Amino acid sequence: MYDDLKGKIAMVTGAGKKTGIGFAIAEKMAACGANVIIADLGKGPETVGGIKMGMRQEMEEIARSLAEKHGVQSLAVDLDVTRNDSIQEMVQKVKERFGCIDVLVNNAGASFGAPSPAHTYNEEAWMKTIDINLHGTFRVSKAVFPLMTRKPAAIVNMASKAGKTPPLANGAYAVAKAGVIMLTKVMALELSKQGIRVNAICPGIIMTDLQVFRFQMEAKFLNQTFEDRQKAWANDIPLGWIGAPSEVADLAAYLASKESGYITGQAINADGGLLMAL
Numbered sequence: 001m002y003d004d005l006k007g008k009i010a011m012v013t014g015a016g017k018k019t020g021i022g023f024a025i026a027e028k029m030a031a032c033g034a035n036v037i038i039a040d041l042g043k044g045p046e047t048v049g050g051i052k053m054g055m056r057q058e059m060e061e062i063a064r065s066l067a068e069k070h071g072v073q074s075l076a077v078d079l080d081v082t083r084n085d086s087i088q089e090m091v092q093k094v095k096e097r098f099g100c101i102d103v104l105v106n107n108a109g110a111s112f113g114a115p116s117p118a119h120t121y122n123e124e125a126w127m128k129t130i131d132i133n134l135h136g137t138f139r140v141s142k143a144v145f146p147l148m149t150r151k152p153a154a155i156v157n158m159a160s161k162a163g164k165t166p167p168l169a170n171g172a173y174a175v176a177k178a179g180v181i182m183l184t185k186v187m188a189l190e191l192s193k194q195g196i197r198v199n200a201i202c203p204g205i206i207m208t209d210l211q212v213f214r215f216q217m218e219a220k221f222l223n224q225t226f227e228d229r230q231k232a233w234a235n236d237i238p239l240g241w242i243g244a245p246s247e248v249a250d251l252a253a254y255l256a257s258k259e260s261g262y263i264t265g266q267a268i269n270a271d272g273g274l275l276m277a278l
Helices: 021-031 056-070 084-097 123-147 171-194 209-222 226-236 245-256
Strands: 009-013 035-040 074-078 103-106 153-158 196-203 267-270
Touching: 009 021, 009 123, 021 035, 021 056, 021 103, 021 245, 035 056, 056 074, 074 084, 084 123, 103 123, 103 245, 123 153, 123 171, 153 171, 153 245, 171 196, 171 267, 196 245, 209 226, 245 267
Parallel strands: 009 035, 009 103, 035 074, 103 153, 153 196, 196 267
Antiparallel strands: none
16 A cells, blocks of 8 residues: 555546556555545447447446545546547536546556457547547646646556557557657656656456457457467466566556655556567
């Protein structure tokens, strides 16, 4: 636990479903005593491309349960990271409720158009994937910055192992996450004198519903079974197991806390040792 997070205001985007990394991060922040803001779509299609979306009812349930379990304050807010009007509405609600934000975790993400090699990738799906993952991180960070009035503050961006090494037939997601890594470094440099640290996490193979979808996608593309892909990835991981969302959440809390006070501009792998390049 990180005692310095007690009483802080932490917003986690893409935290509206209990199967995701965003929820695990929000739960970890609340366990550390931070007041949490659960931000997700809230409305729209319940699934997109076979992936469950964060809907309002589950968001409210998550916010309520975290508040009751950990004795903190919580707020569920609708957020579409591709729309500036939605982002501004979110900012206004947060400002009215809490007045500021101390920790921003840009976790919202999605992938469209995969599996497909880059030379045949659907252009609309390519652009949408990059808009959500990269431009969404930029938009939300820009809008939240004026609320980060208490120092020190921290931003944690969710990148990916895919941003450092290309995955099979999922180029848009890889390009977007590579962009998130560089955006993290740009923000860290530009905000360093203003008391805001910015780091990125690059998860490897983490068992979320999105990962299940990727295993299914790869299995179809390679004419294998789901179990084949799961076993193959586990065998390739030096530590020998597929990660859990809570293991990413532990790193996010560390990067938000004073314990990482001399760390900024980094893209840290949470991948069981898959990437070990200098």
